[in-house]
Amino acid sequence: MNEVRISTPEGAAATISLFGAHLMSWKTADGKERLFLSQRSALDGSAAVRGGVPVIFPQFATRGDGLRHGFARTATWRLAGQGGHWAELVLAQTDLPRNHFQSWPRAFELRLRFELKGDTLALRYTVRNTGLQDFQWAGALHTYFAVAEFDKATLDGVPFSGALDEIRPATPQLRLDTGAGSLQLEQQGFSEWVVWNPGAEGAAATADMDDGDYRRFVCIEPARVDKQVLAAGAEWTGQHSISLIP
DSSP: OOOOEEEOTTTTTTETTBBBBEEEEETTTTTOBOOOBBBBOOSSSSSOBBBBBOESSSSTTTSSSTTTTTTTTGGBBBBEEEEEEEEEEEGGGGGSSSSHHOOSSSSSEEEEEEEEETTTTEEEEEEEEOOSSSSEEEEEOOOOOEEOOOGGGGTTTTEOOOOOEEEEEOOSSEEOOOOOEEEEEEEOOOEEEEEEHHHHHHTTTOOTTTGGGGGEEEEEEEEEEEEEEETTOOOEEEEEEEEEEE
16 A cells, blocks of 8 residues: 655654555554554455544445445545645545446545644544535544553543444544543534444454454544535535543
């Protein structure tokens, strides 16, 4: 995979793949990896990556008649700009393979900006309707957080237990205690938080995940689960930041 790397003088670093604009790794200045990435995930562009931060567009899961979670996570994005501690990737309708173009005949542009600020990772997700007709879309930043032990991690003080698939109304922030540090999660523009973990049975039934992987992560993602209209010429922006709490 073609990758982009960004870093700070303090030692924080991130790696982003052009395949899916996928955040593969984020390490805070202490050198600790804060994201989970399955060792069984395909990394050759043949399938969506399991772990990191998959980009979901234009539908969430199977809530639509297109590809599950959409095509953005398996499309090849372009690098629009890069500095030492930031990078921005872009995907437009004309970048899509013909089979996607036929299933999504609407003009659009997606932009995803990644920026490191100390021990904070900031993501800005922009959806633009570049066509002459309105379209409906849904999306999310499907973040896989690494945890020391799933059932000992907590979200706003509440431990996790068993398989999870929760959709919660958006709140400005959450606190995730991973067992290897505490993270503050913030969002703007999205309408929900989705909290997910497949549990033991789900992990065992998932080809690109080891049976015990469910113990090593929890997904907490800012999302717009249900499709909403974006008018012709209009633009939507959502922001998501993750900060290590000292």
